[in-house]
Amino acid sequence: MTGETTQRLLRTPDAALLLGLSARTLEKHRCYGTGPVYRKLGGRIVYSVDDLIRWADQGVRRSTSDSGTGTVHPAKRIDPSILERKGPVRR
Template identity: 65%
Template sequence: MHPRPTDLPPRYLRTKEAAHFLSLSARTLEKHRTYGTGPAYHKLGGRVVYSVDDLQAWANRGAVTSTTDPRGAVLPAKRHQAPADARTRNFGR
């Protein structure tokens, strides 16, 4: 007897597979992970994996019905800022 689909454990995808699922590049998905703007992910044995349900939920949050819908706004990328001591360093002057 084969298990019913509802009896199967959640399916997890590695970054490359998850990116393909979302029609994104793996690098774009990695950047979203770094900036905290992407789908939820898990670390299993030191590997980053995404559940299909989390990928679908993240994609659904981006669904809009009009170009004027504020939900369609792209989140700005976080700018990396040098530590305060590096910004105020005199560099020998």
């Protein structure tokens, strides 16, 4: 098989370590669609090292005034009070 390259795939904990994030933050990015591209192989989530680097490179800046070419969005926060509500809010 000449000319083929093998992509290195990482599971969530190792992908998060590579990016300097917690595994939980990477999971949140995956849920909200703000994170790097991933693959689902059976029940396992894996990330290509190339995809991780490409996603992180969207945040490259040279100064605080540099708008860059893209934005790495933070994972969204859920208001805990929303989770506590069981039905319509009564006042």
